Amino acid sequence: MNSPRRTTIYDVAREAGVAASTVSRALNNPRRVNPVTRDHVVAVAERLGYRPDPLATALQSGHKATIAMLVPDITNPHFFGTIRGAEKRASEAGLTFILANTEESADNERNQIERLSRSVDGFVLAASRLREDTTRELAREYNLALVNRQVEGLPGAVVDNGSGSRQIIEHLASLGHRSVVYLSGPHRSWTASQRWRALRAAAERHGMTARRLGPFPPKVDGGGAAADAALAAEATALVAHNDLLAIGVLRRLTERGIPVPGRVSVVGYDDIFGADLCVPALTTVAGPQEEAGRAAVELLIRKGSLSRSQPAPQQVVLPSHLVIRDSTGPAA
Amino acid sequence: MNSPRRTTIYDVAREAGVAASTVSRALNNPRRVNPVTRDHVVAVAERLGYRPDPLATALQSGHKATIAMLVPDITNPHFFGTIRGAEKRASEAGLTFILANTEESADNERNQIERLSRSVDGFVLAASRLREDTTRELAREYNLALVNRQVEGLPGAVVDNGSGSRQIIEHLASLGHRSVVYLSGPHRSWTASQRWRALRAAAERHGMTARRLGPFPPKVDGGGAAADAALAAEATALVAHNDLLAIGVLRRLTERGIPVPGRVSVVGYDDIFGADLCVPALTTVAGPQEEAGRAAVELLIRKGSLSRSQPAPQQVVLPSHLVIRDSTGPAA
DNA sequence: GTGAAAGCGCTAACAT
DNA sequence: ATGTTAGCGCTTTCAC
Numbered sequence: 001m002n003s004p005r006r007t008t009i010y011d012v013a014r015e016a017g018v019a020a021s022t023v024s025r026a027l028n029n030p031r032r033v034n035p036v037t038r039d040h041v042v043a044v045a046e047r048l049g050y051r052p053d054p055l056a057t058a059l060q061s062g063h064k065a066t067i068a069m070l071v072p073d074i075t076n077p078h079f080f081g082t083i084r085g086a087e088k089r090a091s092e093a094g095l096t097f098i099l100a101n102t103e104e105s106a107d108n109e110r111n112q113i114e115r116l117s118r119s120v121d122g123f124v125l126a127a128s129r130l131r132e133d134t135t136r137e138l139a140r141e142y143n144l145a146l147v148n149r150q151v152e153g154l155p156g157a158v159v160d161n162g163s164g165s166r167q168i169i170e171h172l173a174s175l176g177h178r179s180v181v182y183l184s185g186p187h188r189s190w191t192a193s194q195r196w197r198a199l200r201a202a203a204e205r206h207g208m209t210a211r212r213l214g215p216f217p218p219k220v221d222g223g224g225a226a227a228d229a230a231l232a233a234e235a236t237a238l239v240a241h242n243d244l245l246a247i248g249v250l251r252r253l254t255e256r257g258i259p260v261p262g263r264v265s266v267v268g269y270d271d272i273f274g275a276d277l278c279v280p281a282l283t284t285v286a287g288p289q290e291e292a293g294r295a296a297v298e299l300l301i302r303k304g305s306l307s308r309s310q311p312a313p314q315q316v317v318l319p320s321h322l323v324i325r326d327s328t329g330p331a332a
Numbered sequence: 333m334n335s336p337r338r339t340t341i342y343d344v345a346r347e348a349g350v351a352a353s354t355v356s357r358a359l360n361n362p363r364r365v366n367p368v369t370r371d372h373v374v375a376v377a378e379r380l381g382y383r384p385d386p387l388a389t390a391l392q393s394g395h396k397a398t399i400a401m402l403v404p405d406i407t408n409p410h411f412f413g414t415i416r417g418a419e420k421r422a423s424e425a426g427l428t429f430i431l432a433n434t435e436e437s438a439d440n441e442r443n444q445i446e447r448l449s450r451s452v453d454g455f456v457l458a459a460s461r462l463r464e465d466t467t468r469e470l471a472r473e474y475n476l477a478l479v480n481r482q483v484e485g486l487p488g489a490v491v492d493n494g495s496g497s498r499q500i501i502e503h504l505a506s507l508g509h510r511s512v513v514y515l516s517g518p519h520r521s522w523t524a525s526q527r528w529r530a531l532r533a534a535a536e537r538h539g540m541t542a543r544r545l546g547p548f549p550p551k552v553d554g555g556g557a558a559a560d561a562a563l564a565a566e567a568t569a570l571v572a573h574n575d576l577l578a579i580g581v582l583r584r585l586t587e588r589g590i591p592v593p594g595r596v597s598v599v600g601y602d603d604i605f606g607a608d609l610c611v612p613a614l615t616t617v618a619g620p621q622e623e624a625g626r627a628a629v630e631l632l633i634r635k636g637s638l639s640r641s642q643p644a645p646q647q648v649v650l651p652s653h654l655v656i657r658d659s660t661g662p663a664a
Numbered sequence: 665g666t667g668a669a670a671g672c673g674c675t676a677a678c679a680t
Numbered sequence: 681a682t683g684t685t686a687g688c689g690c691t692t693t694c695a696c
Contacts (some may be wrong), residue, residue, distance in 0.1 A: 006450070008689055019667045024691055034665055053450045055391045056689035059672050064387070066451075074416050077409070077605060084406050087433055096451065099431040101419055118338070118385045118673095119398075119428065247609065273409060274606030277579065340673055351683045356675060366681055388673035391688050 007050045016044040027052070054096075067300060068098035068116045069124040069293075070109055076218070077272040078242060078289070082126050082147055085293030093301055095121075104186065106130050110138070117142055122300040124293070125149070129188045143303060145296040149190040150315065155303060157295035157316040161191065161269065164285030164320035165198035168239055168267050171283070171322055173206040176331040177237040177265065183226040183249065184214035185241030192241055195269060199239060211235070216245060223248015227256070236264055236331045243268035243275045243284055250278055250327065261329030271323055280326035287320035339382045348376040359384070386428075390451075399632060400430035400448045401456040401625075402441055408550070409604040410574055410621070414458050414479055417625030425633055427453075436518065438462050442470070449474055454632040456625070457481070461520045475635060477628040481522040482647065487635060489627035489648040493523065493601065496617030496652035497530035500571055500599050503615075503654055505538040508663040509569040509597065515558040515581065516546035517573030524573055527601060531571060543567075548577060555580015559588070568596055568663045575600035575607045575616055582610055582659065593661030603655055612658035619652035 013020040018037060025033045026041035033041075058064040069086050071079050083099065090097040098120060102109040106129045113123060122143030128135060135151050138144065146156030172180060182199055185192040196212055203210035213229045216222040218241050227249040230238045240246035246268030253260050260266055260280055268275065271286030295316045302314075345352040350373060357365045358373035365373075376382075390396040401418050403411050415431065422429040430452060434441040438461045445455060454475030460467060467483050470476065478488030504512060514531055517524040528544055535542035545561045548554040550573050559581040562570045572578035578600030585592050592598055592612055600607065603618035627648045634646075 006689095009691095010689080020690080021668080021692075022666055025666085028691080032665080037665080051446065051450065053391075053689055055387050055396075055450060056672090057691075059385075059387045059391055059674090059688090060690045060692080062672085074412075074419060077412075080406075080409075080412065087406060087431065091433065096448065097431055099419065099429055101416075101423065114383065116428065118383065118387060274609050277606050277610040279609075279611050338673095341675095342673080352673090353675075353684080354682055357682085360675085364681080369681080385673055388688090389675075391672090391690090392674045392676085394688085 006053070007048045009050070009052070012041065012045045012048055012050050015048060016041050064119060064121045065094060066096040066098060066120045067122050067124060067297065068100060068112075068120045069126060070100050070102050070112055070128070071126045072102050072104045072109075072129055074099070074101045076244065077274070078244070078270045079126055080273075081289030082293035085290035085295075086124050086126075086147075086297045087293075088290075089294040089297040089301075093297070095297075095301075102129065104129060104188075106134070106188065110134065113138060113142060122303070124296045124300060126293070126296075127189065127191060129186075143300060145300040145303070147292050147296045155296075155299040155314050157292040157299070157318065159287030159289060159292050159320050160317050161195045161285065161287070161320055162198040164269065164287065164322055165195055166202040167322035168285065169199065169202035169206055169208065171324060171328065172237045172265065172267075173208060175265065175329060177208065178331065179209040179211070179235060180237040180239055181230050181233055181235035182210065182212045182214075183216055183230060183238060183240045183245060184212050185216070185218040185245070187215055189218075189241075195239075195241065214241070216241070218242050219244050220248040220251070223250070224252045227252035230264070231256070231258065237267070237328075238264055239267045241269065243270045243272045243282060246282055246284065246327075247274065247278050250280070250282065254279075260327055263332050265328040265331075267322075267328060275323075276325060283325045283328040284323055285320050286323045288318045291318055292316070338385070339380045341382070341384070344373065344377045344380055344382050347380060348373045396451060396453045397426060398428040398430060398452045399454050399456060399629065400432060400444075400452045401458060402432050402434050402444055402460070403458045404434050404436045404441075404461055406431070406433045408576065409606070410576070410602045411458055412605075413621030414625035417622035417627075418456050418458075418479075418629045419625075420622075421626040421629040421633075425629070427629075427633075434461065436461060436520075438466070438520065442466065445470060445474060454635070456628045456632060458625070458628075459521065459523060461518075475632060477632040477635070479624050479628045487628075487631040487646050489624040489631065489650065491619030491621060491624050491652050492649050493527045493617065493619070493652055494530040496601065496619065496654055497527055498534040499654035500617065501531065501534035501538055501540065503656060503660065504569045504597065504599075505540060507597065507661060509540065510663065511541040511543070511567060512569040512571055513562050513565055513567035514542065514544045514546075515548055515562060515570060515572045515577060516544050517548070517550040517577070519547055521550075521573075527571075527573065546573070548573070550574050551576050552580040552583070555582070556584045559584035562596070563588075563590070569599070569660075570596055571599045573601065575602045575604045575614060578614055578616065578659075579606065579610050582612070582614065586611075592659055595664050597660040597663075599654075599660060607655075608657060615657045615660040616655055617652050618655045620650045623650055624648070 126147040216226040268284040275282040358370045458479040548558040600616040607614040
């Protein structure tokens with residue numbers, strides 16, 4: 001803030017009877033300075049309540065000690081876990097954590113990156129809406145790590161929806177379902193296409209038919225249209241792009257008096273808070289979202305501190321698993 | 333980032349054939365420079381892809397264009413609305429938004445404030461755990477706005493739980509309840525004591541007895557102990573500190589086979605996502621949390637841009653209201 | 665081991 | 681209306 005005037009490195013220097021550069025060294029490279037002077041300087045700094053100014057440090061050294069996380073929609077509970085994990089890891093590493101909403105817009109996302117680029121050491125892009133080539137291009141200039149989006153050559157952490165999707169199909173198959181409808185999410189969403197691909201492949205292996213409907217807005221409100229469309233398609237098993245949509249579907253089905261899982265089974269993804277509260281409790285694919293957020297920050301940190309000869313950026317894949325609750329049952 | 337080298341104001345100055353200060357003026361005080369030169373400078377800046385460095389600007393001018401929001405527990409859905417509102421308003425105002433978790437610790441909160449103070453123009457403290465005198469002391473040095481916490485003389489926005497609490501009591505009274513138990517939240521929580529005070533006062537007016545139990549951790553997990561304690565106290569109406577706790581209570585009651593609202597009624601606060609999904613759907617006090625977050629940022633912005641002769645800092649009070657669902661019914 | 669000096673990119677007097 | 685100059689607070693050569 002603009003308070004009276006903060007203690008600077010010069011105040012400490014004067015008080016300690018040394019040069020400013022010595023103060024800087026004593027505080028940052030303790031081993032490069034005589035233990036006696038070091039202790040003295042540190043003591044004086046302490047006494048004067050000296051706090052380095054991160055801005056001045058950053059301007060000079062380029063090290064901002066700050067990362068930014070960009071999220072398509074802060075509203076969506078799905079991201080809370082990821083945000084939490086990222087914030088925690090950043091905090092542990094002494095990094096300041098900037099959070100920004102991109103409102104599901106690739107342009108917005110790109111602008112935010114450019115706007116913040118001078119202020120941060122790197123970005124965690126959660127469920128990025130950027131095109132793959134744009135992402136690669138930006139990654140040449142900026143330090144990026146992705147969450148729940150894979151782009152070859154870029155570091156990132158994803159929750160593997162493939163395993164979850166396969167488990168869904170196996171579960172449904174074992175209940176006697178012969179066909180499944182996927183109620184899809186946003187076009188640009190990598191996760192969405194990922195889920196659908198795995199679902200379709202697994203369905204094929206099990207001799208089930210799989211169709212895709214939508215896209216629907218991945219929110220509770222989107223559930224009305226999604227449920228109606230699915231019903232018109234005469235499906236016995238509905239897999240929604242995420243829990244929000246699934247919950248909306250559940251609601252609409254209840255409204256229309258369709259028994260779940262009596263007549264149709266419903267499955268979601270994410271296992272958000274509330275998935276086990278709704279009625280019937282939602283069968284859904286749970287993944288370690290918090291862990292993914294944490295891992296992405298981790299990769300960003302490691303990447304930044306590496307020498308030129310960096311090994312190939314790492315991709316972390318975390319397993320998901322199906323949580324079976326009450327919204328799935330034997331085929332009608 | 334540390335990319336090759338970014339375009340600076342000097343590059344633009346050279347290319348445009350003017351002094352650096354003119355570039356600065358052309359970009360920041362357009363009216364103080366000849367329209368012709370201004371346009372030229374702007375065009376060159378554009379062509380060169382010039383982006384001002386926020387750090388350098390901040391270091392020189394003291395204007396950081398950044399605010400930080402401190403939250404006791406990012407995990408808690410209660411804060412999502414507040415965070416969202418604050419982030420939105422900050423974003424609209426072109427401010428960078430820093431989010432930090434204080435882990436329910438006053439010390440941590442204070443440290444964060446000190447750590448970030450040089451990097452931001454001000455702080456939004458959500459449900460601050462700081463003592464009142466500490467808060468006042470800090471407010472002398474830093475720019476603070478509070479959310480859901482009132483400290484005289486400090487700007488802030490609160491959701492008025494008083495009105496909601498009164499509505500709870502009226503509702504319960506009209507259902508024939510004669511006594512109510514409040515399952516309290518964290519000790520340090522201003523909101524918690526606020527709620528209890530209003531509840532007790534309203535109960536008194538209605539000739540109801542009110543008791544307080546706890547404190548319980550304001551999470552779903554806290555509900556087990558809270559429900560058991562309430563049952564032992566033979567209450568017919570339970571008011572939980574927040575929805576998380578209320579949901580936990582509901583769960584425990586179901587486990588124990590206690591009919592809700594047949595034998596006891598349950599009420600929460602916050603109307604979080606999920607409150608209408610649980611069974612029975614939770615009667616709860618809803619408040620415009622998002623609006624509160626937004627208002628706090630608004631106050632921070634206004635405060636910063638005011639002249640010395642500031643009017644008394646504003647306190648915004650937003651009304652809450654009771655949402656009646658299925659967890660409350662006639663007294664047994 | 666320590667000091668002097670330059671400069672990160674920008675803004676804000678002060679001159680002209 | 682524009683240019684010159686002096687820093688903001690820090691780190692980092694480069695000398696000594």
